[in-house]
Amino acid sequence: MSKSKYADLRPGLHHFRTREIGKTRNPNGSWSRQTIGETYIETKRGMIREDEWAVLALKAVEENNDLSLLESIEKHVKAHCLWLKEREIRPYALECLMIEAYKAWDME
DSSP, rough: OOTTTGGOOOOOOOOEEEEEEEEOOOOTTEEEEEEEEEEEEETTTTEEEEEHHHHHHHHHHHHHHHOOOOHHHHHHHHHHHHTHHHHHHHHHHHHHHHHTTTGGGGOO
């Protein structure tokens, strides 16, 4: 079995974390914490924030000249994954490319 060229970026578990970004005063005078949620992807390189992972994955795809494969995966995902919003199609297609899920599909 050959090693995947995307083994280092192959996504594992997705982790959602909140991080405090400040405090606000409520109308009754008490304080509330302001938080922001971030999704991290577990890879062999470690925990990578989801947006950073997408940039690294796209760069790896470009370096391996697989942009045409990514485009065909995006078309397949757009046609078959109707629950995804438009902005979610490319990251989902990147993930399918990294885990080589497309090999089990009939993409015509």
